[in-house]
């Protein structure tokens with residue numbers, strides 16, 4: 001969507017926007033050195049770890065990792081789409097978003113959202129008229145107030161009453177695209193949801209993006225969700241989040257349950273901090289979404305084998321996203337119980353006691369690990385250590401990783417140094433560069449150990465510094481040489497240098513926004529927020545240029561190896577290239593030698 005708005009306009013807009021002033025509208029900021037600090041608006045905290053840099057025009061939270069530009073802030077905090085965020089900024093700065101670039105003049109998903117909202121209203125009205133549906137809800141103990149808070153509804157069973165009700169207000173394509181109806185072979189429309197209790201799924205701003213639905217009579221499938229659409233993505237959607245935020249503005253903990261009946265059942269009992277995934281396993285995206293709201297999560301699972309397997313999968317997803325103050329605990333329910341049945345039997349106090357007794361992720365991790373690899377034998381302990389290390393390797397937070405290693409060493413009766421060296425020697429994790437990895441380039445020569453990881457960290461060290469200090473003037477031979485090598489990363493570097501050349505006073509935010517449409521944008525945004533440990537700009541520049549030099553050297557060696565092993569006689573151009581590369585290496589080595 002960013003493509004609809006000319007890049008030059010976004011650049012202009014950001015130049016006239018002050019991210020400090022913008023965030024100040026929502027969060028009281030206090031001066032802290034050359035930056036501004038506040039308690040983070042994206043997670044709950046008592047001491048400020050949210051920083052806004054006027055120089056970079058960029059914000060960064062050391063607690064939850066939230067970061068970005070003025071546009072990102074509006075998108076995240078106000079839950080706006082990219083065009084909406086740009087529109088909002090434009091309004092404040094008195095600029096007009098170029099019309100010809102945005103022919104519809106509005107967000108194209110708007111029609112879908114309108115149709116979904118109209119459907120939710122229709123279902124709510126139908127519920128009032130359906131004795132069977134009301135009886136069912138009352139039978140589950142769900143009162144009118146809870147039904148109203150969660151906007152529950154009823155989809156009649158005849159199969160076309162929604163299509164009838166919305167006819168004339170929305171075209172058929174919109175209703176199909178919103179996942180509300182399907183087209184039959186004869187071209188007529190059929191309601192997707194029939195004879196079901198409807199649970200509208202609302203985004204952070206309360207807009208209906210899809211539905212969960214439950215049959216009240218026997219039949220299959222018992223639960224049915226909206227299909228994926230332009231506004232509904234199961235992997236990024238959590239049921240009950242809007243309602244939980246509405247009930248408590250300063251949330252610090254959320255409880256993740258298995259389904260929407262759990263959420264609504266707990267709400268009826270007076271517990272309004274429960275959410276649920278939409279019939280999918282918990283993903284890292286879900287966890288990131290939830291951790292942007294609260295620092296603490298409790299994950300609930302059935303106590304049976306299936307529940308323990310689900311817990312294990314969730315832990316695999318959770319290990320890489322734990323950092324800073326983020327905390328996860330795990331609660332196994334008694335077999336045969338769900339949160340709804342528990343809270344009915346034991347009341348709110350009993351439920352709260354169970355939550356308080358939920359076990360830390362680290363402890364659950366080791367428990368489930370040792371269930372898979374029993375610790376009674378030497379073989380079991382060694383398998384357990386191997387399996388544990390493989391997962392601990394995915395942990396991004398170095399302190400949490402160390403804690404887990406110590407626990408693993410203790411449980412498996414393995415020497416801690418040995419566990420640590422196994423971790424260091426193992427295969428490299430292919431995730432995003434983590435903050436510590438990006439902060440300093442590795443100290444060993446890249447060709448000597450883990451070339452892939454080495455070059456990844458060198459690239460991170462280089463790009464982080466260019467992004468954060470664009471005004472340092474990066475038109476240096478080291479950078480130009482590297483930018484000329486024909487790789488994807490070099491392409492990014494080349495584009496950055498060109499942008500900086502065009503406007504030498506460019507800010508981090510403006511530079512970054514040029515890449516929003518690229519798949520690597522999240523990585524660049526993360527690098528823009530990586531702390532440089534108080535380096536002075538001169539040192540930053542030296543580290544960056546040194547990284548560029550080493551990357552180019554690595555490129556030379558790889559290229560020479562490739563040319564030397566073609567198995568065919570080299571053409572004259574290739575020979576010339578080989579000679580040039582070798583010469584450069586020789587010169588570099590002699591320059592390296594002292595004296």
Ligand SMILES: [Zn+2]
Pocket residue numbers: 040041042043050061062063064065066
């Ligand atoms: Zn935060």
